[in-house]
Amino acid sequence: MTAKTVIILAGVLGALSVGLGAFGAHGLEATLTANGRIETYETAVKYQFYHTLALLLVGLIMLHTNTPYFSYASWAFVAGILVFSGSLYTLSLTNITWLGAITPIGGLAFIAGWIFLLIGANKAL
DSSP states (O other): OOHHHHHHHHHHHHHHHHHHHHHHHTTTTTHHHHHOOOHHHHHHHHHHHHHHHHHHHHHHHHTTTTOOHHHHHHHEEEEEHIIHHHHHHHHHOOGGGGGGGGGHHHHHHHHHHHHHHHHHHHHOO
């Protein structure tokens, strides 16, 4: 991924984080309450937002240095958002409990992203 792509993706995912958070608090409150999943949904939004900020950071670093590890970190953060937050959003809305079993895969992607960021910083900065 290029720095430009990473920064644009961070902008899109950041806007979605805010939108999904607001929609969850207002438009989905009845469904989330009925499913007993308000906290689960909030966790999905928080982790999406945290890792969107990490993605933005990586994109900004990529403007000044070139190592494939920052690209790997970007891919890992995006995969983590899709799998971790995506599975929690779906679980919250559908109450299909087996989806919770794939959430840790997204968590591993987040961890991988942070490790790639660490390796990239060690090699390039």
